[in-house]
Amino acid sequence: MPREIGVGLLGTGFAGRAHATAIWDARRIGDVIPRPVAVYSKREEKAKNFAERFGFEKFYTDWRELINDPDVEVVINALPNYEHRDPIVESARAGKHVLTEKPLGRSLGEALEIYREVRKAGIQVGVGFNHRWLPAVQLMSKFVKQGMVGDVIYFRGAFLEDWAFPRDMPFAWRFDVEKAGYGVIGDNGSHVIDLALFLVGNIARVSAVSRTVILERKLPSGERAKVTNDDITSVLVEFESGVTGVIESARVLPGRTNYMSVEVYGDRGAVFFDLERPDELYVVDYREDESWRGVKKIRVLERSHRGIKGFWAKHSLGWHSSFAIQLSEFLKAIVMGESFRPDIVDGVRVNAVLDAIVDSARTGKWTFVVKIVDKEFLART
Numbered sequence: 001m002p003r004e005i006g007v008g009l010l011g012t013g014f015a016g017r018a019h020a021t022a023i024w025d026a027r028r029i030g031d032v033i034p035r036p037v038a039v040y041s042k043r044e045e046k047a048k049n050f051a052e053r054f055g056f057e058k059f060y061t062d063w064r065e066l067i068n069d070p071d072v073e074v075v076i077n078a079l080p081n082y083e084h085r086d087p088i089v090e091s092a093r094a095g096k097h098v099l100t101e102k103p104l105g106r107s108l109g110e111a112l113e114i115y116r117e118v119r120k121a122g123i124q125v126g127v128g129f130n131h132r133w134l135p136a137v138q139l140m141s142k143f144v145k146q147g148m149v150g151d152v153i154y155f156r157g158a159f160l161e162d163w164a165f166p167r168d169m170p171f172a173w174r175f176d177v178e179k180a181g182y183g184v185i186g187d188n189g190s191h192v193i194d195l196a197l198f199l200v201g202n203i204a205r206v207s208a209v210s211r212t213v214i215l216e217r218k219l220p221s222g223e224r225a226k227v228t229n230d231d232i233t234s235v236l237v238e239f240e241s242g243v244t245g246v247i248e249s250a251r252v253l254p255g256r257t258n259y260m261s262v263e264v265y266g267d268r269g270a271v272f273f274d275l276e277r278p279d280e281l282y283v284v285d286y287r288e289d290e291s292w293r294g295v296k297k298i299r300v301l302e303r304s305h306r307g308i309k310g311f312w313a314k315h316s317l318g319w320h321s322s323f324a325i326q327l328s329e330f331l332k333a334i335v336m337g338e339s340f341r342p343d344i345v346d347g348v349r350v351n352a353v354l355d356a357i358v359d360s361a362r363t364g365k366w367t368f369v370v371k372i373v374d375k376e377f378l379a380r381t
Contacts, residue, residue: 003335006037006071008096010063010087011078012050015101015128019076020054022323029310030328032335034074040066067091074099074331081106081186082179088114092121099126099330103190103354104347106181108370111351115344126330126340127347129194130322131260133329135307136281136300137195140264140271143283144199149266155200155237155245156263159188159275160256164214164231171217171225183229185210186354188260189249193353194342195262196247200239203353205368207236210361213252235357258319279316348372 009019016039023034039056040063041047047059060066063083067075067090075091077084077100084100091098098118104127105111118125131137143149164175164184173179174187182190185208196203210230219225235247250256260275272282272295281298303313307325311317333340352370360367 002031002033004033004035005331005334006073007034007076008038008040008066008069008072008074009036009056009076009078010040010066010083011076011080011101012039012041012046013078013080015078016050018320018323019078019099019327020050020056021320022327024055025321025324026328026331029324030332032328032331034327034331037071038066038069063087064090067094067096072096074334076327077101080173080179081181082173085110085114088125089117092118092123092125095121095123097124097330097334099128099327100347101128102194102347103127103181103186103351104344105351106179106186108348108351108355110181111348115348118344124330124334124340125344125347126326126333127194127342127344127350128323128326129191129198129342129346129350130326131191131195131275132198132342133307133322133325134278134319135305135317135325136273136279136298137262138306139281139298139300140262140273141199142306143271143281144264144266148268148283148285149264149270150268152200152241152243152264152266154265155196155239155243156265157192157196157245157261158248159192159260160248160250160253161188161258162252162254162256164251165254167214169217171219171227175217175225175227175229177228180229182354182358183210183212183231183233184249184251185230185233185235185357187249188251189233189235189247189357190350190354191260192247192249192262193350194346196237196239196245197346197349197353198342199262199264200241200243200245202240202349202371203237203356203369204240205238205366206353206356206360207366208357208360209234209364210358230361233357233361235360275319278319278322345372 051059269285
């Protein structure tokens with residue numbers, strides 16, 4: 001019989017809805033069945049309505065009560081960035097595994113605080129870089145690691161959107177550096193950074209430039225609040241291997257609704273992925289004869305492709321499927337006593353890169369990334 005695990009969800013916003021949907025999808029696709037036990041929102045009516053819509057058995061208006069519910073074995077933290085640390089730490093102290101939204105912390109320092117508490121508890125923490133789990137990205141990783149592109153020589157990653165383009169969009173926590181920690185480089189850019197680390201390896205140093213395009217946003221009172229983080233950030237990167245590349249992130253670009261493009265070039269060929277076409281991977285092999293070689297499209301929807309199990313082979317999955325695959329893999333790792341990636345160390349590594357980017361944009365100089373070697377190194381840091 002499949003093992004069932006009780007899940008508690010913190011947050012009912014954009015990310016919360018994605019994770020709630022994932023719980024039900026993961027019940028179908030995985031070897032471990034998530035049980036939607038409880039959901040938290042500080043607003044009672046919203047928590048109650050969300051619980052009814054998504055089939056949670058109960059709801060809470062105090063996240064500590066959800067964490068301490070004996071039926072909750074795994075906590076999904078889909079709260080804003082400024083509410084990552086405390087719930088993760090409390091969950092660890094209660095012996096509950098955590099799947100948290102990214103970025104892990106609002107700074108490298110905060111991420112290290114979280115790591116130290118988690119290490120004491122010995123629980124698993126997965127960080128929600130969900131794009132890793134799209135079957136096309138999994139295949140991309142396989143091609144790179146098996147040498148299909150040869151030795152990697154260049155990386156290009158961009159995550160460009162238009163969601164903050166309207167100048168009359170109200171001020172929210174994402175525009176506040178104290179609450180968000182970072183601007184678009186932490187929001188969109190962290191996904192690209194994670195994929196860079198996943199596909200190519202550790203980043204050694206960065207050179208960044210950032211810009212805030214819309215300097216103020218309107219508060220509910222009608223007053224104006226200053227935007228204190230970046231709308232656009234462009235980064236030159238150099239990996240520890242010597243590979244170079246570029247990372248772009250933006251939230252105010254017209255015409256870009258969900259444009260995350262990741263490209264890895266090698267001395268034999270290349271692979272390209274575009275989130276606006278999430279079921280497709282493009283490959284080119286320059287060992288082929290010049291007269292017929294070219295970029296080829298693979299529809300990553302076959303049963304042989306990792307992540308397709310439990311879905312409808314040959315039919316489109318879409319972005320939301322990555323959350324279900326991610327949760328299924330996380331629960332499986334817990335039950336099997338295996339490691340899950342991206343784990344808390346991967347989360348700390350992304351924060352190290354983010355801090356270096358912020359510092360470089362501030363100073364106008366190349367900045368070295370704090371090298372996160374392993375768990376023992378973190379324990380001493």
